[in-house]
Amino acid sequence: MEKQENEMKEFLANIVNVIRGMDYIKSEDVPNIDLYMDQVTTFMDEQLEGCKRHDVDKILTKTMINNYAKNNLLPSPDKKKYSKEHMLTLLFIYYFKNILSISDIQSILNPITERYFNGKDFNMEDVYDEIFKVEDIEAGKFFKDIAKKYKQAQETFTDFPEEDQKMLHTYSFICMLSFDVYVKKMVIERLIDTMGENADHPAESDAKEE
Template structure:
């Protein structure tokens, strides 16, 4: 792997599309419409073209686990769709129970979930723009040459370990939060 390939990978990751609250219609949507919304806006999140970002089973499981607020009828509100987007963002690092523990105080408050979610997306985009510098600093500080397989191994291992450490910190923050 060369430096240009790494830069392209980081660029691709940092520019993945998102769904903001403005992208969600103000009218209630059926489950199939929500899955289409996800597929249309988040297609570049798929590793393989036939991967599913969201399924009926996932939505039903989130409802049963009360990670999204109860559905009235067969249509989902804009707020429930935002809840699904938050779950989508968190589910690779946190358990459904941890996500529920994190979201329940928000659901119980009068906080505007749309504003909170959009602010999260802004912060995420800002930090993603800094990925190139952060990874380049690791390469420079530890004199790694990514063309060398052992150095590539070290870089991937460090990034994976950093991801794990950040997830652990998030989990501990959830466990110790004061309600």
């Protein structure tokens, strides 16, 4: 039992280090000057290096960014220069693209950029700060949930051969995490579909005003 508890503590400590290494970028760390493409990709690579699975992985390439602008996912740069709001929008795209399709990201992000990109009262920096203020609070809950699932995984496959249990415990843990991701992804997709339905079918009050 003591060995199991020590393994859990060690595992969770490693997870904490990995998450902290993901380098959440604060809005004040984003340059407040317009940047050329090379400067954008360099900044993203340096700031989000902890998010890479492999050293050779690229965070955002020139091709990716050009495609985002071409497909109206990212507002076009001004004279080939990207503003701070471009950078913050690219950060949202980066986090979304690992779990959502480009069309789904468009459904989520386009209404935000249309309303707040270069906004007068509120802009993309205000949106970014508000979102990540909430995410910072959620981080503590995340670690508790991970610890709970890890402990549950260690209690599975007790009747299986002892020499297989470490592998099976890892498999069980992966399954629990995968199911959690699957359910959350499904909820996100349903929310996106609902947003599309609302856009296609104006509310009754809006229809009357027209």
